[in-house]
Amino acid sequence: MRWPGRSSPSGPRSMTRRFVTPEGVDLRLELASAGDRAAAFIIDGALIVLTLIAVTVLLLFLMIATRGRAELVLIVWLLGSFVLRNGWFALFEMGGRGATPGKRIIGLRVVARDGARLTGGAVLARNAMREIEVFLPLSFLGYQGSQGPADGMLTLFALAWTGIFLFFPLFNRDRLRVGDLIAGTWVVRTEKRRLADDLVAGVERPRRAFSDAALDLYGVYELQALEDVLRAGKEDAIAAVAAAIRTKAGLPDEGDDHAFLQDYYAALCVRLERGLLVGRRRADKFAKT
Amino acid sequence: MSALAAAAGPALVNATRFRAAHAADWERLEQLVARIERRSIRALDDEELLALPLLYRTTLSSLAVARETSLDRALIAYLEQLSTRAYFQIYGVPTSPWRQLRGFFARGWPAAVQALWRETIVAALLGIAGAIVGYLLVRSDPGWFYGIVGEGMAAGRDPSASAEKLRATLYDGQGDMLATFATFLFTHNAQISIFAFALGFAFAVPTILLLVYNGLMLGAMLAVFVPKGLGVGFAGWLAIHGTTELFAITLSGAAGIRIGTAIAFPGRLTRSEAAVRAGRSAAATMGGTVLMLAVAGLLEGIGRQTLLADGARYAIGLVMLAGWLAYFYLPRRRDALAGPL
Numbered sequence: 247m248r249w250p251g252r253s254s255p256s257g258p259r260s261m262t263r264r265f266v267t268p269e270g271v272d273l274r275l276e277l278a279s280a281g282d283r284a285a286a287f288i289i290d291g292a293l294i295v296l297t298l299i300a301v302t303v304l305l306l307f308l309m310i311a312t313r314g315r316a317e318l319v320l321i322v323w324l325l326g327s328f329v330l331r332n333g334w335f336a337l338f339e340m341g342g343r344g345a346t347p348g349k350r351i352i353g354l355r356v357v358a359r360d361g362a363r364l365t366g367g368a369v370l371a372r373n374a375m376r377e378i379e380v381f382l383p384l385s386f387l388g389y390q391g392s393q394g395p396a397d398g399m400l401t402l403f404a405l406a407w408t409g410i411f412l413f414f415p416l417f418n419r420d421r422l423r424v425g426d427l428i429a430g431t432w433v434v435r436t437e438k439r440r441l442a443d444d445l446v447a448g449v450e451r452p453r454r455a456f457s458d459a460a461l462d463l464y465g466v467y468e469l470q471a472l473e474d475v476l477r478a479g480k481e482d483a484i485a486a487v488a489a490a491i492r493t494k495a496g497l498p499d500e501g502d503d504h505a506f507l508q509d510y511y512a513a514l515c516v517r518l519e520r521g522l523l524v525g526r527r528r529a530d531k532f533a534k535t
Numbered sequence: 536m537s538a539l540a541a542a543a544g545p546a547l548v549n550a551t552r553f554r555a556a557h558a559a560d561w562e563r564l565e566q567l568v569a570r571i572e573r574r575s576i577r578a579l580d581d582e583e584l585l586a587l588p589l590l591y592r593t594t595l596s597s598l599a600v601a602r603e604t605s606l607d608r609a610l611i612a613y614l615e616q617l618s619t620r621a622y623f624q625i626y627g628v629p630t631s632p633w634r635q636l637r638g639f640f641a642r643g644w645p646a647a648v649q650a651l652w653r654e655t656i657v658a659a660l661l662g663i664a665g666a667i668v669g670y671l672l673v674r675s676d677p678g679w680f681y682g683i684v685g686e687g688m689a690a691g692r693d694p695s696a697s698a699e700k701l702r703a704t705l706y707d708g709q710g711d712m713l714a715t716f717a718t719f720l721f722t723h724n725a726q727i728s729i730f731a732f733a734l735g736f737a738f739a740v741p742t743i744l745l746l747v748y749n750g751l752m753l754g755a756m757l758a759v760f761v762p763k764g765l766g767v768g769f770a771g772w773l774a775i776h777g778t779t780e781l782f783a784i785t786l787s788g789a790a791g792i793r794i795g796t797a798i799a800f801p802g803r804l805t806r807s808e809a810a811v812r813a814g815r816s817a818a819a820t821m822g823g824t825v826l827m828l829a830v831a832g833l834l835e836g837i838g839r840q841t842l843l844a845d846g847a848r849y850a851i852g853l854v855m856l857a858g859w860l861a862y863f864y865l866p867r868r869r870d871a872l873a874g875p876l
Contacts, residue, residue: 377730473608
């Protein structure tokens with residue numbers, strides 16, 4: 247139970263979810279936000295329409311070139327548009343990447359919520375539901391367009407009803423579409439990172455030493471904020487942080503902010519890690535030492 | 536402790552020691568995973584395939600240790616994304632499309648249909664009830680016909696049509712554009728089948744309405760043909776493809792009903808568990824009905840237009856029905872390895 251206004255350690259709106267592998271390690275998957283999902287869908291939609299236009303133009307040329315084989319061309323078009331509409335998402339997601347081109351561009355992937363293999367049945371289920379999420383509202387809109395405003399209230403009701411399905415991901419914590427709910431899937435972010443350099447190793451000069459009092463100022467949260475500052479390498483940020491630490495610890499300013507921060511980072515890291523070894527994780531500067 | 540760290544003086548923090556000891560394994564795993572992601576698992580040779588799970592477990596245990604002993608956030612983030620990518624390549628990838636297809640036809644589809652037997656009976660009864668009501672309504676007052684069957688759908692086959700005209704719709708082949716007609720019927724019906732499945736999510740109510748309406752239209756059409764003495768001919772006209780097509784619509788309706796009832800009445804499971812359990816097998820059924828409708832489209836567009844005798848139409852219709860029933864419901868050897876689709 248989460249109370250309003252009370253924040254859990256990961257934050258109330260965190261998109262990180264527990265995902266324990268069979269080996270028993272939590273991979274902490276990051277779910278895709280509604281914006282990511284919408285962007286991926288728009289890309290896919292555009293690609294579908296473009297493909298349809300390209301195929302149609304190609305078939306028209308074929309029809310003109312072959313003269314009279316209109317029937318065959320029409321059949322190919324009918325089947326092609328059916329496969330495009332119903333198969334685009336399902337076929338791509340059944341492939342090894344678990345993602346449509348739009349999802350790949352945004353960096354998303356469909357995953358079974360229980361961590362098992364993504365089965366064909368699950369992919370079919372989640373994509374058949376697009377029928378009521380997307381095509382139903384679209385067809386009501388089209389109907390309204392063709393009928394004029396006569397059935398205004400009816401159309402409004404229909405739009406509101408289908409809107410529930412369309413905006414379903416916004417109404418739940420895990421950003422599940424109706425299709426995800428039925429299929430037992432969710433969509434996660436996939437990112438590729440390179441291993442960043444070690445901040446502590448490779449320093450040849452003698453390090454500064456800090457008093458216990460100076461190192462007791464901060465916890466893990468501040469240490470990792472300092473790590474971000476060092477990795478980003480922005481001069482003004484480094485100067486500001488170095489000045490803040492010196493003021494707080496009562497240290498004199500000897501110049502060379504970057505080396506100072508490197509040494510402070512290493513010393514603080516060693517001290518906090520020593521705490522970890524005996525089971526004391528000092529979360530932030532407010533925690534007791 | 537490796538020589539590298541020793542050369543630079545004693546390593547200060549765990550992350551440094553840890554990187555020195557395992558970074559080579561992580562990088563090797565990263566290379567393998569990147570190659571699989573670019574192409575497929577076939578991009579690896581035998582030796583690399585054997586190494587993959589070992590490297591994955593090494594990296595995963597590195598991640599577990601790093602979380603507890605190291606405060607280097609970049610290192611943990613790197614190991615998290617690498618483990619996740621490797622996990623999905625090892626556990627999350629579906630089996631090859633051909634094996635999936637074979638499993639679907641050999642076990643998955645019949646099993647999914649069998650699991651829906653209650654809903655299938657309900658869906659069939661709803662359709663039949665709709666047909667009876669439609670028939671009785673139109674017989675009692677032909678005006679009902681226009682309320683049930685749309686103008687485009689009826690295409691002149693309404694209560695005011697003459698017997699000759701109705702007979703012509705049953706036995707005169709359209710001649711040209713047969714295959715196009717068949718394709719159009721298939722895509723249209725398949726779309727309705729998917730729709731009937733998806734609408735089940737709204738507690739099955741729209742699916743039930745769709746099934747009843749389908750029955751009403753059938754009954755109304757029957758009420759047009761039977762009084763003119765064309766009942767047997769109309770049934771034959773319908774049977775050749777109708778046994779397959781109506782069966783498919785009934786099955787996808789049953790799949791929709793299963794989803795709706797699983798969400799409305801989850802029983803001992805949580806609502807989302809019930810939805811997932813119902814959704815996956817119902818979707819397999821629905822995927823199969825698209826295939827059935829392709830067969831029905833062929834029978835309707837080509838078979839019906841070339842076979843004009845009632846007997847042949849009935850024969851094909853009944854053989855198809857018997858074939859589907861046997862395929863779905865005949866008990867078969869249980870396979871110990873059979874997984875849910």
